[in-house]
Amino acid sequence: MPTDYIGLRIARWRDIGGMTQQQLADAVGVTREYISMIENGRRPVTKRSLLISTANALGVSVSDLTGQPREPQSAEELVITHIESGVRTALDEDPQDGPQPAPADLTASTHRLRVARMACDFETMAALLPDLIAQSRMLAMDSDIERFRTGLSCFVSAATDAAFTIKAHGHIDLAMRLAEAAHTAADTLDHPAERAAAAFALAQCALAGGSRRRSLRIANEAAAMLGDTGEDDALTWYGMSHLHAALSEAALGNRDNISPHLTEAANAADRVTSDPWLQELTPTNVAIWQVAIAVENGEPDQAPRYARRIDKTKIRGVDRRAHLHIDTGRGLYAAGHGDEAVREFLRADELAPQKVRTRPLVLEVVGQLVRDARRGGSDELRELAARCRIDPLAEPA
Numbered sequence: 001m002p003t004d005y006i007g008l009r010i011a012r013w014r015d016i017g018g019m020t021q022q023q024l025a026d027a028v029g030v031t032r033e034y035i036s037m038i039e040n041g042r043r044p045v046t047k048r049s050l051l052i053s054t055a056n057a058l059g060v061s062v063s064d065l066t067g068q069p070r071e072p073q074s075a076e077e078l079v080i081t082h083i084e085s086g087v088r089t090a091l092d093e094d095p096q097d098g099p100q101p102a103p104a105d106l107t108a109s110t111h112r113l114r115v116a117r118m119a120c121d122f123e124t125m126a127a128l129l130p131d132l133i134a135q136s137r138m139l140a141m142d143s144d145i146e147r148f149r150t151g152l153s154c155f156v157s158a159a160t161d162a163a164f165t166i167k168a169h170g171h172i173d174l175a176m177r178l179a180e181a182a183h184t185a186a187d188t189l190d191h192p193a194e195r196a197a198a199a200f201a202l203a204q205c206a207l208a209g210g211s212r213r214r215s216l217r218i219a220n221e222a223a224a225m226l227g228d229t230g231e232d233d234a235l236t237w238y239g240m241s242h243l244h245a246a247l248s249e250a251a252l253g254n255r256d257n258i259s260p261h262l263t264e265a266a267n268a269a270d271r272v273t274s275d276p277w278l279q280e281l282t283p284t285n286v287a288i289w290q291v292a293i294a295v296e297n298g299e300p301d302q303a304p305r306y307a308r309r310i311d312k313t314k315i316r317g318v319d320r321r322a323h324l325h326i327d328t329g330r331g332l333y334a335a336g337h338g339d340e341a342v343r344e345f346l347r348a349d350e351l352a353p354q355k356v357r358t359r360p361l362v363l364e365v366v367g368q369l370v371r372d373a374r375r376g377g378s379d380e381l382r383e384l385a386a387r388c389r390i391d392p393l394a395e396p397a
Contacts, residue, residue, distance in 0.1 A: 005367050006051070006360065009065050011039040013058045027057035041371050044364035046334055048296055049251045051361075052210040061172075062210045066360035068170020073389045076353055079122045080169045086130030087162045088174055091181070095138040103150040106135055110157045114278040117161050118317035120352035125165060132158040140185070152185045156194045159185070160201040167208045169358050176205040192230070196222045196237035197277065203244050207251065216248035228264065232274045239268030239281045243289045250296040258293060262286065275316075284314040292327040295334065303331025304340070322352040326362060333365045338372075341365060342380050349387055357388050366390055 014024055021039070025032040028050070037043040045051050045065075055062045063069075072078040109132055116124035136158055139151025159182035167175035179201035186194040199222035207215035223241040226234050246261035266286050275281070287310050294302040307328040315321050329344030345366065349356040356362055366388050369381055377385075377392060385392040 004067065005041060006045040006065050006067075006364055007038040007041055007043070009067060010035075010045075010054055010058070013060050013064065014039075017058060019058070024054070024057055028053045041368070044368040046295075046330060046361055046364055047298075048207075048361070049212075049253065052212060052251065055210055062208070063170050063172060066170065068358075068360060070170065070358055073357070076122075077358060079126050080166070080354060080358070082126045083122065083129055083162070084166050084169075084171050084174060086126065087133055087166070087178070090130040090133035090137075091174075091178065093134070095134065095141060100142055100147065101135040101139055103139065103147055106132070106139060106154045107150065110136075110154045113158060113161050117165060118278050118280070118319045120318045120322060120355065122165075122354055125161075129158060129162050129165075133162065149189060152189050153191075153194060156182045156186050156189070156198055160197050163201040163205060167205050168355070172205060172209045176202070176209065179205050192226055193233035193237055193277070196226055196234065196241060199225075200237060200240055200244060203241075203248070207244075207248055212248055212251045216245055216252065219245035219248060223264070228268060232272050233276045235268050235272050236275070236277055236279050236281045239265040239272070239286075240279055242268070243286065247289065247293055247296060250293045253298075255297060258297065262290060262293075265289070278317070280316050280320055282314065282316075284310060285320060288315070288320055288324045288327075291324060291331065295327055295331045300331040300334030304328055304335065304337070307331075318351050319355075322348045322355050325351070326356065326359065330361060330365065333369070338369050339378060339380070342369065342378070342384050346380060346384055349384070353387065363388055363390070 014021070021035045022032045025035045034043065038045060045054070051062060051065060055065050072081050109128055113125060113128045113132060116128065132154065136151050136155035139147055140155055142148050142151060159178045163175040163178040163182070179198060183198035183202055186198040199218050203215045203218040206218060219241045223238055223245065226238040226241070228238055242261040242265040246258045246265070249257040249261065266283060269281050269283050269286050272281050287306060291303045291306045294300065294306060307324060310324065312321065315324065325344045325348035329341040329348065332344060333341035345356055345362060366384055367390055369377060370385050370390055370392050373381060373392070382392040
């Protein structure tokens with residue numbers, strides 16, 4: 001694992017394409033020396049923008065450079081494969097004939113799925129998601145208009161939750177397909193919150209796949225469609241759309257455009273009084289997104305400063321806590337505080353190991369710390385490396 005890093009894949013694809021390091025550097029907008037350090041394992045790729053720019057310059061996908069989806073290394077990671085496989089079958093297979101599911105049962109299962117996703121309870125998600133996708137598709141074929149609409153609504157919710165979950169593990173094509181199917185169903189429903197939820201999933205998948213401008217456009221269009229008024233469900237997605245737009249602007253290097261989006265999201269968070277979609281649009285969550293944006297925006301030293309201001313007792317979901325620790329760790333590493341970064345990653349791993357051990361930009365940092373360490377590094381680094389299946393004593397290729 002320590003020798004299987006993004007820089008090594010960059011070198012392989014560059015060689016296959018017949019590019020020199022200088023040609024790649026010119027296309028990405030960095031120096032040849034920097035490309036050399038990345039390829040030789042002396043500098044990790046820790047920013048989404050650099051990863052996307054390099055993939056575009058090489059003419060390959062982001063997944064070609066990250067090596068995702070990874071072969072499962074543990075029972076916990078295998079659960080993600082079960083989710084992907086079950087969802088793919090449920091989406092591909094024709095709905096079965098037979099008794100239609102009860103709308104109330106389907107709606108209740110949809111809510112349980114949302115709770116499981118925010119709790120990073122992947123085993124429950126694996127148990128619920130395939131049946132939810134299949135049964136909601138079945139109910140959406142009912143001739144009764146209310147049952148039909150309930151089926152469509154449950155499909156939008158289940159498909160977006162599935163897309164959010166599997167895209168982070170490298171199943172971007174399937175995640176995009178789910179998001180597009182949810183968007184089609186939401187258009188049929190013509191309900192603003194469902195349409196915005198599907199649009200948010202589309203925007204997230206687009207950014208994960210490297211389509212930064214498309215990601216920004218979709219988020220902006222969703223926010224404009226909703227406006228900054230309405231019930232909590234619409235207002236939630238208005239705020240979330242602006243948060244994603246801010247992250248997309250950061251990935252594009254548009255620093256001046258970030259603050260207005262964060263302001264709109266913060267204003268929406270101040271007015272939301274309930275959380276029907278369990279997206280946790282709160283001032284605290286806006287601050288968590290600000291940590292991630294600082295890392296992406298080329299201001300990693302600001303990320304831990306923002307993180308220290310956050311009252312962690314106000315974070316409701318495990319998912320949000322894990323993301324905060326991961327992005328704080330990325331910021332600390334980029335700011336030159338490797339030991340503190342390790343501690344943040346360990347905290348995230350205690351909460352949601354699947355999010356840490358399969359995340360390419362975390363593995364990049366851990367692998368680099370191992371390569372830079374003497375005699376395997378600190379006890380904490382060796383522990384983190386072992387959890388990530390990285391040999392703390394291995395030498396780079």
